[in-house]
Amino acid sequence: xxELFAVGLEMQxxxxxxxxxxxxxxxxxxxxxxQNAKAGMAANQAGEAGMKAMKSWMKLWGMRG
Numbered sequence: 001x002x003e004l005f006a007v008g009l010e011m012q013x014x015x016x017x018x019x020x021x022x023x024x025x026x027x028x029x030x031x032x033x034x035q036n037a038k039a040g041m042a043a044n045q046a047g048e049a050g051m052k053a054m055k056s057w058m059k060l061w062g063m064r065g
Contacts, residue, residue, distance in 0.1 A: 058064070
């Protein structure tokens with residue numbers, strides 16, 4: 001009887017281990033998505049700054065933009 005109980009506990013432990021691996025993988029994916037979003041926002045801000053600089057340069061030289 002005790003052996004059956006021990007096998008059941010071992011199976012539960014393994015299932016919990018697999019679930020935790022899934023949770024860790026999901027956490028890693030969320031962190032990667034957050035970093036990707038931050039990189040995208042930084043690229044967008046750099047693009048906007050470049051456009052402002054170009055418009056200022058064009059205005060300085062009397063060009064229409």
